[in-house]
Amino acid sequence: MAVTMNKNYAKLGKNYLFAEIKNRVASYQAAHPQADIIRLGIGDVTRPLPKIVTEAMAQAAREMATAAGFRGYGAEQGYEFLKEAVRKYYAKRGVSLSCEEIFISDGAKSDIGNLTDLFGQDNTVLIPDPVYPVYVDTNVMNGRQIVFLPADEENGFLPMPGPETVGDIIYLCSPNNPTGAVYNKEQLQKWVDFANARGSIILFDAAYECFIQDDLPHSIYEIPGAETCAIEICSLSKKAGFTGTRCGYTVIPSALKRGGFSLNAMWLRRQSTKYNGTSYVVQRGAQAVFTPDGEKAVEENLRYYRGNARIITQALEEMGVYYTGGRNAPYIWLKCPPSQDSWEFFDRLLSECHVVGTPGAGFGSCGWEYLRLTAFGTRKNTLEAMRRIQNGGVFR
Ligand code: MLT
Numbered sequence: 001m002a003v004t005m006n007k008n009y010a011k012l013g014k015n016y017l018f019a020e021i022k023n024r025v026a027s028y029q030a031a032h033p034q035a036d037i038i039r040l041g042i043g044d045v046t047r048p049l050p051k052i053v054t055e056a057m058a059q060a061a062r063e064m065a066t067a068a069g070f071r072g073y074g075a076e077q078g079y080e081f082l083k084e085a086v087r088k089y090y091a092k093r094g095v096s097l098s099c100e101e102i103f104i105s106d107g108a109k110s111d112i113g114n115l116t117d118l119f120g121q122d123n124t125v126l127i128p129d130p131v132y133p134v135y136v137d138t139n140v141m142n143g144r145q146i147v148f149l150p151a152d153e154e155n156g157f158l159p160m161p162g163p164e165t166v167g168d169i170i171y172l173c174s175p176n177n178p179t180g181a182v183y184n185k186e187q188l189q190k191w192v193d194f195a196n197a198r199g200s201i202i203l204f205d206a207a208y209e210c211f212i213q214d215d216l217p218h219s220i221y222e223i224p225g226a227e228t229c230a231i232e233i234c235s236l237s238k239k240a241g242f243t244g245t246r247c248g249y250t251v252i253p254s255a256l257k258r259g260g261f262s263l264n265a266m267w268l269r270r271q272s273t274k275y276n277g278t279s280y281v282v283q284r285g286a287q288a289v290f291t292p293d294g295e296k297a298v299e300e301n302l303r304y305y306r307g308n309a310r311i312i313t314q315a316l317e318e319m320g321v322y323y324t325g326g327r328n329a330p331y332i333w334l335k336c337p338p339s340q341d342s343w344e345f346f347d348r349l350l351s352e353c354h355v356v357g358t359p360g361a362g363f364g365s366c367g368w369e370y371l372r373l374t375a376f377g378t379r380k381n382t383l384e385a386m387r388r389i390q391n392g393g394v395f396r
Contacts, residue, residue, distance in 0.1 A: 008143040017133045017362040018042045021346075025356050038385045041356040043177070043330060043374045046381075047304060049241045050297030053285040057245075060284035074277040077268060078104025078249070082283045085290035086249050095221040101253050101264060103271060104286075106246040106278050108207045108235035113138040114274070115203060115231065115250070118266050119169055126167025128159050129364030130178055132205065135171040136364070144169075150366050157181035157324055157333070161194040170195060172220075173205040175212060178363045178372040179333040180325020182216045188223045195229035199258065202230040207248075210239040210302060212328045227253040231263065238330060238376070240289040240298050247278055247286040305330050308382040309375035315386035319395050330375040333360070337395050341368050345394075353388040 015023065021041050029037060063069030077083075083099040090097050105111045112134050125139045129148040139146055147166060149159040157179035161167075172191060174183040183191070195202050202220065209218040220226045235248035242248075252264040278286075288294045309326040316323045316334055323334040336345040342359035349355045349371070358374075360367025377385065389395075 006141065006143075008141050011140050012137055016137065017358070020362070021356065021358060024346075025350065028350055035354045037350070037354045037356060038377065038381045038388075039356045040373045040377050040382070040385055041358045043238065043376050044243050045238060045241045045301075045305075045376050046378045047241055047301045049245065049285070050289070050294060050301070052291065052293045052297055053240060053288045056288035057281050057285040060281040064280065071280045074280055074283075076272040076275050076277045078102070078278065079280065079283050082287050083249075085287050089290055090219065090221070090251075093218060093222060095219055097221070097251060098254070101251055103250045103252065103267060104278050104283060105248045105250055105275075107237060107242070107248040108205065108233045108250075109134055111233050111248060111250045112203065112205065114270070115233075115267070116142050116144075116169075117270050117274075118263060119144075119201070123168035124166055126165070126170045126200075127364075128171065128173070128176075130360060130367035130370070131171065131173055131363055132177045133363060135173075135203075139169075148364065148366075151176075151179065151181070152366060153322075158183055158187060160187060160190055165194065167198075168200050170200050170202045171205065172202055173207075174217075175208040175329035176325075177205075177208065177329075178325075178331050178358065178360065178367065178370075180327070180329030180331045182212060182214070182328045185217050185223060188217055188220060188226075192220070192223045192225045192229055196225050200229065201256075201258065201263070202226075204230050204232045206232050207235040208238060208329050208331075209234065210298065211306075211330055213306075214328055216328060221251070221253075227255045229256070231256065236286055236289055239302075240286075240294070241301065242282075242286070245282055245285065247282050304379070305375045308377060308379060311379075311382050311386055312373055312375060315390055319390060321395055326375065332373045332375065333370050334373065336360075336369050336371055342371050345371050348394055349389070352394055353385070353392045355385045355388060 083102045086102050087097050116138050125144050125146045127135050128151045151157040151159045158181050204220040220230045232251040236242040252267050254264050256263045312332045313326040321334050323332050326332040342361045346359040358372040360370030
């Protein structure tokens with residue numbers, strides 16, 4: 001008999017959201033070679049890696065060329081020097097971790113997908129809608145039952161658990177991709193209490209924590225009780241420009257146990273079996289991000305992107321367009337003109353303004369009347385995109 005396949009793949013949309021957008025933009029560009037397209041769709045950074053980071057990488061590469069400095073297989077969970085830098089980063093916020101609770105990875109996306117390995121197939125997964133599509137797609141691949149939690153204007157795009165809420169594995173993303181909404185301490189406390197009372201696990205995606213400017217939690221471990229119910233996933237992609245270089249980290253507290261299993265021990269077992277570690281050169285670059293000079297360089301880039309966000313939000317305000325985000329997050333979630341759904345508006349922006357956004361429906365059915373713009377473009381392109389949108393009259 002021929003091999004049998006994972007039929008859950010048939011339940012997925014044909015393409016991953018950002019691959020679909022890339023294809024649509026490529027076909028438009030092929031048909032309109034003169035069009036000067038500005039991409040504010042996928043959240044890919046445009047600022048180069050800080051010099052202190054590339055110098056650390058170059059130094060590490062030179063070390064690898066010497067017999068004394070050469071390194072082969074590293075620890076699958078990361079080098080101590082980087083785990084220690086991450087540990088201190090958390091300590092500054094009053095979060096006490098041990099290095100054994102920190103796992104260095106090649107980015108948040110892979111860890112978010114791979115963490116599903118730790119859980120039984122029979123769990124119900126609770127996912128806010130709209131949200132980063134990787135949560136849904138990876139659980140569809142595994143055939144798990146998914147329950148959606150609507151995030152809308154009424155709840156400020158921050159859904160909360162209620163008496164009817166079910167969910168063994170709960171995904172929370174704060175600052176939220178795509179809406180930019182951020183949970184406060186009281187709201188996160190309710191989620192932590194809910195998860196602890198129910199025996200659920202929260203997968204907390206903190207990839208955008210560095211964009212927070214207001215007094216809001218950056219980490220779920222700022223919330224009492226989170227160490228017995230939450231895993232936190234974070235990334236250097238947006239913070240320090242590692243989208244191409246790849247480095248992130250996941251925190252799994254030793255106190256996190258379910259059904260006689262330590263999730264920390266399970267993840268260590270999983271990573272040492274299926275992953276050979278992030279490269280030494282990249283980890284040295286990541287270590288430099290956490291030095292005082294690295295932090296200064298990161299702050300400079302964040303200021304640049306926040307400036308872009310202001311350009312976008314000011315233009316939307318002038319046009320009277322409803323939006324959220326942009327202040328504590330690099331994403332601006334705006335309402336499409338009446339009677340246009342998000343894919344129609346995506347097509348209209350592309351054809352009339354040559355500007356690419358991300359259709360809200362790609363983040364879940366609750367996003368059907370919204371579109372996301374990113375603040376990660378260059379200043380010149382951001383200004384030009386908003387000029388075209390304002391002059392193009394697409395909101396009239
Ligand atoms: C996004 O645009 O939502 C993200 O950049 C995609 C990602 O981080 O994988």
